Amino acid sequence: MEENPRGWIHGDETAKAMLSRILTERPFLFLPPLHRVPLRVGNVVEIAGPSPSAKSQILLHAAVNCILPEEWKGIRFGGLGRMVMYFDLDCRFDVLRLSQILKHRIMEAYRSTNNTYWKEKGEHQKNDAPTTHMYLCDDELFLDCMRRFLYIRCYNSFEFLAALKAMHSHSQRESEALGVSVHFLMIDSIGAFYWMDRACQPMPIGGSKRKNVSLQSLAEAVVQEICKLLQMQPVLVLATKATIFGAGTSGNDAQRAFGKWCSEGKMDSRTSSREGEKLMYREYMPSSWQMKLYLVGNMEHFLRMHLNGCSLH
């Protein structure tokens, strides 16, 4: 060991230097509809709520804000212009809804540009020339954005795991083709296969050396894959989860697990007595997640008001 032990103790950089480096490399983003919450790549966010709350809508709006470019032919859209990878475990995604939201945002941006243009000119009437110009540009921009939305559907946990493993190489290929990187990893309903996985008996398959297939091992495998992905390619993970109000032991396990991962403020809204949540997987989330946010039922209403404010649906 010829290394200087003193040099080994001194470390690579000071905390201040590290903080400034990280803040420039991975800045906080305030994307609507989550603009009240500071998020960075590398964070894992779970959006939980009962069934008819707008969880999937939040994902779609965030996706549209991500795939829209910052600026296109002089018109400001304010998007990120990066790719989104969407894992549809619920199999309930409707592409018409996505295209509806995207078209609406594009129209809105054109309209507001037209308004400011005419305000500056002092005219009170708008003629049709800008609108025809708009329809011509529309398709190209629209298709460009839709190409940045990558989608895969999974029918069981094994397909989900396989897709996670293959995701990195696929995203590399697409990045090279389109020239932009992935920003979001969206998982619609991470609890979709809960009942199917729970029924997996923890039997060893073909000998005792291999891993048993059970709910816990599948959940751990999923978490491991996501951790590996985050190391290779920092993305922001958004997952939705439908909370199921059930009684029984699952509620107690959930509340014990929460003590480890929640911040105090969120804990209070969680431990209402009738809420028993199914989320065995959450006990196994390793502490290497940088930050995990919980947006629960009552916050859904808060966010929904903002959704209505920023887009007219």
Next chain:
Amino acid sequence: MAESNEPQAKATASVSSSGNPTSSLSRVSKCPETLEEGKRSFSDDAGFARVQPMIEDWHQPWLNGVELLEDSNHNKHFLPTGYEGIDVLLGGGLCEGQLTEMVGPSSSGKTQVCLYSAALVADKHFGVVMFVDTCNSFSPKRIACIVDQLSSSFSGEAKERRLKRVMSNIFCHSVFDIFALLDVLHQLEFKLKQQVKSGDTKICLLIIDSISSLLTPVLGGKGSEGRLLMVSAGIILKKLANEYNISVLVTNHMVGGEGGILKPALGESWKSIPHVRLQLTRDQGSNICNVSILKHTFMATGRTAKFVIHSRSCSVQDGRGR
């Protein structure tokens, strides 16, 4: 390079075995200890490239937004139900590729909507209809009556032929428990896989009248088997809907909730399964039914419409004489 050679050897070994995905996955999913090891295992062409095509077999293909839109425009058509109120509310009718649920108290018109859409779809050459009947609600006489109404301008011979054609395009299965239903669905999936090569008229509408009567006996209690069966049925239905461009229509009944208000049966876990949920109500003794949207993929909830069920009884010819 020792670590990369190992997954290579194991990959070839498992290809020769039955290809059980779980065993191979558990071998490949060893978590790399350091970042360098992880990078090497991903970028190492020899090791990962051998495993990659195998992994790609185990998941659905990646699509992008443009491909999804094209598929939706070309393949996923709207099937009319025959009741204008519902069709206008849904923006055209039942959408292929989606699972539509109709919820309502008994005698609110659910079965009538099922029968009418079956008759209409079979009549208009959209494709074959499969009617899974769990409560003996399928009535050939009613179908004949509906076809009679639709072909009121035709002569006797033409009417007979039309009725025959419509009846031969509707396949009815009776099932009385959830396992029989899963069996029927698996057989249908198998048959459809074969049928992709041949050019037969394929099924476009699958109706399950009262899936709740199959699921309520197994749900309830602390056991999770009931919910497992429900979720599995839901996944198979959505898979059939999406891959083979079928519109699936199921009916559900209502139960008493808190405060005596009726709510849909099948609980919370079922709520996240259908794409579209409609609620039907009918005033006592009236022909007018109200339908409202409980959940839709791109329409606002709370929109309502009315439609009228004509219960005019008609005389159905036996096929003899005339």
